[in-house]
Amino acid sequence: MPGNSFGQAFRITTFGESHGIALGVIIDGCPPKLPLTAADIQEELDKRRPGRKLTTPRREPDRVEILSGVFEGKTLGTPITLIVYNQDVDSSKYEAIKDVFRPGHGDFTYFKKYGIRDWRGGGRSSGRETVARVAAGAVAQRLLDRWKIEVYAYTVALGGIYAQECDLDFIEKNALFCCDKSVYKKMEQRILEVKKQGDSLGGIVEVRVKNCPSGLGEPVFDKLDAELAKALMSIGAVKGVEIGAGFKVADLLGSECNDEITPQGFLSNNAGGILAGISNGDEIIVRAAVKPISSIEKEQRTITENGKPTTISVKGRHDISAIPRIVPVCAAMVRLVLADHLLRQRMISEEA
Numbered sequence: 429m430p431g432n433s434f435g436q437a438f439r440i441t442t443f444g445e446s447h448g449i450a451l452g453v454i455i456d457g458c459p460p461k462l463p464l465t466a467a468d469i470q471e472e473l474d475k476r477r478p479g480r481k482l483t484t485p486r487r488e489p490d491r492v493e494i495l496s497g498v499f500e501g502k503t504l505g506t507p508i509t510l511i512v513y514n515q516d517v518d519s520s521k522y523e524a525i526k527d528v529f530r531p532g533h534g535d536f537t538y539f540k541k542y543g544i545r546d547w548r549g550g551g552r553s554s555g556r557e558t559v560a561r562v563a564a565g566a567v568a569q570r571l572l573d574r575w576k577i578e579v580y581a582y583t584v585a586l587g588g589i590y591a592q593e594c595d596l597d598f599i600e601k602n603a604l605f606c607c608d609k610s611v612y613k614k615m616e617q618r619i620l621e622v623k624k625q626g627d628s629l630g631g632i633v634e635v636r637v638k639n640c641p642s643g644l645g646e647p648v649f650d651k652l653d654a655e656l657a658k659a660l661m662s663i664g665a666v667k668g669v670e671i672g673a674g675f676k677v678a679d680l681l682g683s684e685c686n687d688e689i690t691p692q693g694f695l696s697n698n699a700g701g702i703l704a705g706i707s708n709g710d711e712i713i714v715r716a717a718v719k720p721i722s723s724i725e726k727e728q729r730t731i732t733e734n735g736k737p738t739t740i741s742v743k744g745r746h747d748i749s750a751i752p753r754i755v756p757v758c759a760a761m762v763r764l765v766l767a768d769h770l771l772r773q774r775m776i777s778e779e780a
């Protein structure tokens with residue numbers, strides 16, 4: 429069945445369901461001789477892991493095992509298989525709603541498409557699938573390291589509370605990956621308040637790429653911005669993507685929107701580091717709008733598989749917001765796009 433793979437030159441295929449035995453990824457096309465250990469991958473997975481502060485209480489250690497493609501701490505150039513076994517599956521709360529569609533989740537569309545669905549924890553439509561993307565993104569970063577490309581992802585808004593300033597050093601030291609110290613506590617409070625109300629929150633994640641070389645991206649359909657938009661939009665709960673000034677460009681004059689060019693570089697970055705679908709060497713800036721978690725305790729109207737009207741109040745172990753755990757997922761997807769385009773551009777030199 430197509431649709432489980434991403435990328436052309438650095439190609440990933442993910443597999444697994446939220447309440448199945450395991451999830452994982454096969455990476456095909458990764459160049460040889462990149463340094464890679466399970467610990468490198470684990471560091472990224474720990475940022476996404478459930479069962480921590482402000483997240484779903486499902487306690488998954490998300491321990492990664494490398495099944496193939498790596499020898500003596502280096503990639504072999506052969507397919508890399510990474511697997512994470514599920515260790516804290518509890519499907520009991522799903523039994524009661526197994527023939528009822530949760531509003532906002534994939535239950536309705538999976539049933540319409542396949543006529544069968546794994547009702548335990550959303551099956552393949554679960555946000556848990558992103559564990560495989562984050563693992564693959566950590567491998568992609570080893571390739572980006574050759575070019576000293578750095579990818580930063582952080583929360584810029586949560587439930588209508590916006591970060592005004594960005595202190596990159598602050599990001600990874602806090603549970604929300606928020607870069608504004610002054611709003612961090614407010615965001616934390618908001619999650620706890622909304623949780624008590626049996627409701628959920630959305631937000632905005634920003635990803636910035638430093639040291640991206642110019643020339644990445646294909647000229648017409650596989651433009652770098654198009655590829656980034658697809659990559660981020662493919663994450664469950666992402667409903668919008670902006671590059672650079674994004675939707676604000678609609679209100680600007682040409683003279684305001686153009687990034688003037690000097691011998692020292694661009695004077696502004698409304699383009700978000702991409703012109704005509706090709707990276708211009710400036711910082712890449714991309715944002716993803718994340719919807720609130722659909723599985724909420726607040727009662728809502730829905731239907732059964734037989735089309736009968738009913739109501740639902742979803743119990744169980746759910747996030748209140750996909751933020752913060754979606755933040756490392758956004759970073760991973762950006763890494764995968766860049767690795768793919770470096771290879772498509774044949775930029776595989778060992779000495780960047």
Ligand SMILES: Cc1cc2nc3c(=O)[nH]c(=O)nc-3n(C[C@H](O)[C@H](O)[C@H](O)COP(=O)(O)O)c2cc1C
Nearest residue numbers: 533534553554555664665722723746747750753754
């Ligand atoms: C990291 C992450 C965690 C998520 N956690 C939950 C959750 O606990 N409960 C839930 O109902 N949805 C959760 N979601 C969102 C659903 O997976 C998503 O809404 C669903 O797949 C439907 O897709 P759509 O929102 O893109 O339409 C999460 C998504 C991500 C990326």
Ligand SMILES: C=C(O[C@@H]1CC(C(=O)O)=C[C@@H](OP(=O)(O)O)[C@H]1O)C(=O)O
Nearest residue numbers: 446478484486549550554555556745746
């Ligand atoms: C377990 C994870 O997130 C899950 C994503 C998810 C969903 O519906 O998307 C629903 C919850 O899982 P379940 O109800 O199946 O136990 C979350 O805990 C994870 O990301 O590792």
